[in-house]
């Protein structure tokens with residue numbers, strides 16, 4: 001027996017995410033833990049996620065098969081696994097918005113669209129580091145609650161922000177890139193072609209006269225402006 005992934009049935013992981021997000025938003029708005037099938041269908045059609053309600057219905061049926069939601073008497077509800085996935089999507093999106101607002105001073109009206117773009121720089125693995133870096137913010141720039149992660153539960157023990165700009169790292173230290181906040185999008189592409197992407201481990205050789213980092217076999221010189229846009233977590 002093969003393990004069926006969403007993509008095998010003609011829907012992408014993104015569509016799964018969008019549907020679970022839509023269900024989460026309805027629940028948040030109404031304060032009720034399940035909603036009418038028709039309501040979620042019309043919402044996803046209204047947002048242009050799918051062409052029509054028929055398609056929306058067939059995706060809902062697939063989400064039942066994948067074990068993300070239950071459908072009973074025309075009501076849609078999360079399974080525990082679906083709720084966990086939905087929570088994580090919302091958490092990443094709203095933390096990304098917060099990150100844009102705090103680090104890049106992007107206004108709340110722009111953060112919603114930009115947050116979609118920045119999602120690929122905020123991988124699930126680094127979400128808790130970003131949350132800690134931002135001081136476990138309770139809400140996004142639009143005032144919507146950010147679901148808690150494991151890092152927030154440890155808050156009682158006071159977690160120091162573990163993420164810092166590369167410019168604050170001491171020479172000779174090794175760190176992992178958590179996220180990159182470029183003021184210029186082309187720069188992000190250039191960095192990624194050089195292998196400077198979130199998750200990469202780097203060693204900081206020197207800070208003067210230029211920043212020199214080593215990543216694997218590659219040694220790179222960066223100017224201070226770029227170094228200040230690369231946020232890292234020190235490893236050793």
Ligand SMILES: [Zn+2]
Pocket residue numbers: 094097140141142143144
């Ligand atoms: Zn928001």
Ligand SMILES: [Zn+2]
Pocket residue numbers: 128131132135136137149150151152153
């Ligand atoms: Zn947290």
